Each structure stands twice: as C-alpha cells, then as structure tokens.
Amino acid sequence: MPTVPTFTAHNGFALPAIGLGTYALNGDEGAAAVTSALGAGYRLLDSAFNYENEGSVGRGVAASDVPRGEIIVTTKLPGRHHPTAKARASIEESRSRLGLDITDLHLIHWPNPSQDEYVQAWAALVEAQERGVVRQIGVSNFLPEHLERIERETGVRPVVNQIELHPYFPQEEQLAYHREHGILTEAWSPLGRAKALVEEPVVVEVAAAHGITPVQAVLAWHVARETVSIPKASSLEHQVSNLAAAEIVLDDSEVEALTALGRADGRLFDADPRTHEES
Numbered sequence: 001m002p003t004v005p006t007f008t009a010h011n012g013f014a015l016p017a018i019g020l021g022t023y024a025l026n027g028d029e030g031a032a033a034v035t036s037a038l039g040a041g042y043r044l045l046d047s048a049f050n051y052e053n054e055g056s057v058g059r060g061v062a063a064s065d066v067p068r069g070e071i072i073v074t075t076k077l078p079g080r081h082h083p084t085a086k087a088r089a090s091i092e093e094s095r096s097r098l099g100l101d102i103t104d105l106h107l108i109h110w111p112n113p114s115q116d117e118y119v120q121a122w123a124a125l126v127e128a129q130e131r132g133v134v135r136q137i138g139v140s141n142f143l144p145e146h147l148e149r150i151e152r153e154t155g156v157r158p159v160v161n162q163i164e165l166h167p168y169f170p171q172e173e174q175l176a177y178h179r180e181h182g183i184l185t186e187a188w189s190p191l192g193r194a195k196a197l198v199e200e201p202v203v204v205e206v207a208a209a210h211g212i213t214p215v216q217a218v219l220a221w222h223v224a225r226e227t228v229s230i231p232k233a234s235s236l237e238h239q240v241s242n243l244a245a246a247e248i249v250l251d252d253s254e255v256e257a258l259t260a261l262g263r264a265d266g267r268l269f270d271a272d273p274r275t276h277e278e279s
C-alpha cells in the first residue's frame, strides 16, 4: 500500500493527501466501491446529503475490516437545511443514514449567499461538535468573505474548505488565504472529471517523463501544492492507481507548467459561489 502524506489544519486535524470522491457512487455498487477503496488504503471518504449515498458510504464502511477509528467519513449539509432547526435535523439525519454515532468531518455544502442563512448552519455544526456527534467541522465553496463572517460571528474557524480545484482552475489566491489561516484545502473534481484536462499535451508530457498516467500527473500536482484531492473512481483499478500518485514527486517546473493551464473561466460549469445556489 502506498505511503500517503498528510496535511494538517490550524487545530492539528490532519487529512491524507488523497481520499475518495463518491458523487454518483450509489446503492450496492457504491457500497462495494467504498469497501474496495478502504481495502486499497484509502482513509478519507467524501459524501454529501445531496448525493443520496450516505447509506451506501456507511454500508461500505461497515463491510470493511479497516478499524472505524482510522477512517475519516465526510458529509455535507445542503442549502435547504441552513436554518437552525433544519440544520440540527439534517445533522441527525446524516448520522442516521451513515449509520454512524459520529461523523468525522461535516461541511456546509455551499454558502448560498443570497439565501443568507449559512451562519445559522455553521452555528448548528459548532453546537453538534460541542455535543460530540461531529468530530471536525468545515465548509465547501466558501469565499474568504464567507469564511471571515462565520468566524467573526461564532468564534470558530473551519478546518477545511472544499473547493473546485484542478489545473484549469488553480485558485492561487484562495489557496494563499487558506494557508495563511491554517485551513486545509480539499479539491473537488480534482481531475477536471478526467476529460480534456488529461489529454492536454503538457499533462501527457509530464506523465511520460515519470512513466505514470496523465491522471496520476494531475494528482501529483495536487500533492505538490499540499491540497487534498478526492478523485471519484468506481473501479479498484482506478482507485489503486490514483492512491499510488500520493508517492509521486513532481519538480517545481512541472508543477508550474500544469498551473499555467489555469484560466479565469476555468470552472467546469457555472459554479461560482457568489451566485450558485445548491438546494
């Protein structure tokens, strides 16, 4: 099994460099994919209330012989559950669907700023952490202004911000903000969904120079930038190959060459946190 480096947040909480994304891993197949990933050495699992797969993720964990204490199970609270009472109920429902006494990392899925209820959701997560039903709390798709506001209003800083991040959209400024505040960056769609990005000549070249696949070159780029990636992979073959990328070291010029693929409109779809509303 590969040795996977860890990255550490302001409060000492550490995440492995590579975890498993689970969007569209549902039902029995989803549960089996989670169990196989744990067997391959994954210790970080992503999930969300809105993926309607917390049940599969929980079953995948239960079927694995990896000790529960070694696994970090993530879920996310949806936009329609931001108001206090709904957020409290949502946290309980996620625990129930996962079949876990405690979720290891609970995130707010999107800030939905026009709705302006994300501070209530954050306060509910703070309370759940105090009650001991959620181990660590964080956010997803938050801009610096949203991060600053929740800390100002509750006194509690998130440990993680999960954002869209891949070479087409390298988010240098947001990463600098996270580093300055000890907030771990998790990359969603870290492979850019493994389409045009992995056919880019520079990605193919870097891969060839190391005798690795273009997907592994992209994952090694994330590792070099100390951002946690959560590639979704259904097959054991892809899971094993992706986790092995945790041991690949790119040199600075290779990292820069991939970062240079970045462009202002590099998002995969119209998911700007200023305007995107996730119900």
Ligand SMILES: NC(=O)c1ccc[n+]([C@@H]2O[C@H](COP(=O)([O-])OP(=O)(O)OC[C@H]3O[C@@H](n4cnc5c(N)ncnc54)[C@H](OP(=O)(O)O)[C@@H]3O)[C@@H](O)[C@H]2O)c1
Binding pocket: 020, 021, 022, 023, 024, 046, 047, 109, 140, 141, 162, 163, 187, 188, 189, 190, 191, 192, 193, 194, 215, 230, 231, 232, 233, 234, 235, 237, 238, 239, 241, 242
């Ligand atoms: N917080 C948010 O708002 C947010 C938004 C989007 C996603 N996410 C999270 O981030 C995770 C990852 O993002 P994503 O699923 O959008 O995209 P992704 O991880 O960038 O790409 C997934 C695609 O890459 C393929 N793939 C994986 N490993 C491969 C390999 N070694 N060789 C070739 N193809 C490979 C997968 O196919 P196979 O399944 O066939 O392997 C799948 O089609 C999600 O699953 C979800 O957990 C969060």
